[in-house]
Amino acid sequence: MFKKCIVPLFCLFLSLAAAAQEADVASPQTLLIDVPTAAVLDKYQVSFLTRAYADGSVMESLDFGVIPQVNIGMSLAVYELVGNSDHIKVLTPDFQAKWKVYDGNLYLPAIAIGYDGRRYGYNRHTKKYLDDRKGGYLALTREIFVPGLDASAGVNLSDFDRHDVYFFMGMSLRVQEWGALLAEWDNINSIRDSRLNLGARVNITPALALSGAVRRIGRGDENERILQLRYVTNF
Template sequence: MNKLKVKLHIITALLLLITQGLHASSVRLVDTPTANIIDYYAMAIDFRLYNNGGVISQLNFGVFRKLNIGCSWDIDRLIGTQDPQPRMPTLSIKFRIYDGSKNMPAIAFGYDGQGYNYDESSSTYQSKEKGVYFVTDTELLAQNLFMHLGMNMNFSKENNKDKTNVLGFIGFDYTLMDDETKIATLIMEYDNLFKYIEDAKLNGAIRIYPTNDLTIDFAFRDIASPRKLNTERFAQINYQTKF
């Protein structure tokens, strides 16, 4: 319990160090959320294409001005000749508490039940879901450069006992602009902080904008992994529209 309190104090102190903020430019980086949400009456459709023909489909709705609700469904081996292996669908919700100002960051909290890299032997995801999370977005000294700092809490079983995991994450994104048109966004994040150093993940991505409504990410997970794991490469396609 004392270790849990220490983790909470450390993460809270980091969040309070943020001194200036505006709304962020991305709803999600690679695996970590931001405080941004899709617009009211908008819908976002997202497809993550990962190894062995797997696809994670995500659907999110801007049901209220500050609230997004969505779901996701992971189907392993959907693309290819092998039999598809569907996983249990999951839910997500995000509420934007504060839009941010010159001196304060944008703030959001939510829940995301989608994990990554399903392990057949344990019937669990190797990269667990974010669970309950709290995140802030801050614009840094350069225009279009944002920092995203947050914490999340999920649950696991160890030695047949339920365990609460309190983790942190930090990310950055910088968008290249041509006048008012987005060209590309460079993304970097450090995930799974404050647990075991070998479980921390350095992820990165390049996001391009073929149209105003469509983005394509070329992403990399576990860069320079402490566990000496191979870097995972995947693509992600996101489309937003009004309904």
């Protein structure tokens, strides 16, 4: 049953991308690797983000700029899609939303609040995820020190039942027009549970970017390499 669902679901994402027109300018970077920034898509923009990660899993995220300063989206992951596994599983869809409440100025950072339900590292034996969802969050972003160096930081509440508060921070250094270097420290509550992620993004066109990253650096067998392809269009 799951295998029969995969083709029409991914065809839906691809058909939406084909129907839209390529964006004319480089889109705002709403996400580093896992850390959200305060940036949002412009009105009538749509972002298609494909992530290939551990265990041959693939996640497609779709985000819309529905009204000024507000984005909504959904994501769908398929476990062990890549390879010859017989245990392909379509995971529960998640959603995300963001509202940029302040644009920032010369002295103060931009501010956004949002919700991100995406989770990674599914284990088919325990039926649990290695990473909790970001959940509700507050993100701050500002250019610091030199042009092209953006810093983001914030706080998130992953599980509203546990009331555990986590922190995150990240930096993006634009390298001329070809891309950016990415670094982030995520899920900060205890050192053991926090994640250090490093990566780079290459802008193939103003609307299409390819990213590679290593997640959970220093966590032994939990280290993970990912690839992401992001395409931004107007609708």
